[in-house]
Amino acid sequence: MINKGKLCSTASASVFLVFVFLILISVAASAAQVTKIGTGYDPAVYGNKVVWANGVVIHLYDMNNRTDTTFSSSGASSPDIYDNKLVWRDESSGTPRLAVYDIPTATKSYITQNVDQFSKPAIYGNRIVWSANDSVYLRNISTSTQTKIGNGSNPDIYNTKVVYYSYSEDPKVDITIRMYDIDTKEKVTVASYGDPNIPRIWGTKVIWSDAYNHQGYIVVYNTSTNKTIDVTHPLDTDPNGNEYGASTGTHIAIQNDKIVYNKAVDDYEGKPGVYVYNMTTGQSTLVYNYPKEVYTTPEVYNNTVVWGIDKNYVNGATDNGIYLYDLAA
Structure with missing residues (x-):
């Protein structure tokens, strides 16, 4: 097994490159563009709908009508949404399972096999992926077929591709991002x-x-294109000799040409808060400024950014609000 090269702090940084990078950080949006739509955790967004969990209920918020519909689900967490279907981890029976809810018919079903207390589902079309006990599973809810597709965790899905973290599948490297093709059943290593x-x-x-x-x-x-670029800055040293960078990776999401992320450190790279990175322009925008050590969970769909406070880092949080920001406002 190869011990991969690791990133470490360099003794000095290129002042020019750092200056260019910082120019691309825009100022924070005004508070008038941010709306608090509820309280809870783990928001997700699709179209005009936002879903999140709040202990014993799942909230479904319609941005057009500004209505909030709730579904009882004890121990609900990690919801996701695609079109008119919701999925989340449910522990109301005392055993972890995945709940699947169809909005038009108001019907709920459950996935009970191969689910554990750490499972976080992701949905695209009629397919749901999640991990349990270091295994990655794919279920087609239209055919009720379920398959183990890999060894790893933290899967995500788009169309016929599934990506996940793995430390045991590729014999040449120890930690990888793997991509699985549902049609061909082939796997490739994306990052190592x-x-x-x-x-x-x-x-x-x-x-x-x-x-x-x-x-x-x-x-x-x-x-x-098989090209890789850094969106945010790795660990480095600013012109004054202070360490900066490596402060943007606790929660990330992508949709179309936008990447959203949390930053909880005030350093040479920027202020703490919720950011949107535009891949077309190469520009990061601070859309909401938080104090240091506040960790958020931003998600994005088209021009809508939603976020809550990360449950893994609640000590620095001032509230558990769910917030919505309209990039087009």
Whole structure:
């Protein structure tokens, strides 16, 4: 097994490159563009709908009508949404399972096999992926067929591609991002350098957090060009000799040409808060400024960004609100 090269702090940084990078950080949006739509955790967004969990209920918020519909589900967490279907982890029976809810028919079904207390489902079309006990599963809810597709965790799905974190599948490297093709059943290694984690996919773009140093930084890989670029800054040293970077990888998401992420450190790279990165322009925008050590969970769909407070880092949070920001406002 190869011990991969690891990223470490350099003695000095290129002042010019750092200056260019910082120019691309825009100022924070005004508070008038941000709306609090509820309280809870783990928001997700699709179209004009936002879903989140709040202990014993799942909330479904319609942005057009500004209505909030709730569904009882004890121990509900990690919801996701695609079109008119919701999925989340449910523990109301005392045993972890996945709940699948169809909005038009108001019917709920459950996935009970191969689910554990850490399972976080992701849905695209009629397919749901999740991990349990270091295995990745794919279920087609239209045919009720379920398959183990890999060894790993933190899967995400787009169309016929599934990406996930693995430390045991590729004999040449120890930590990888793997991509599985549902049609061909073939797997390839997308990333094997540093400490790649929490992969996300949309279209031909795969992003992940390289968490070898501190809170990590964001990398994007284009499957059509086989090119990889850094979205945010790895660990480095500013012109004054202060350490910065590797502070943007705790929660990441992608949709179309936008990447959203949390930053909880005030350093040379920027202020803490919720950011949107535009892949077309190469520009990061701070859309909401938080104090240091506040960790958020931003998600994005078209011009809508939603976020809550990360349950894994609640000590620095001032509230558990669910917030919505309209990029087009």
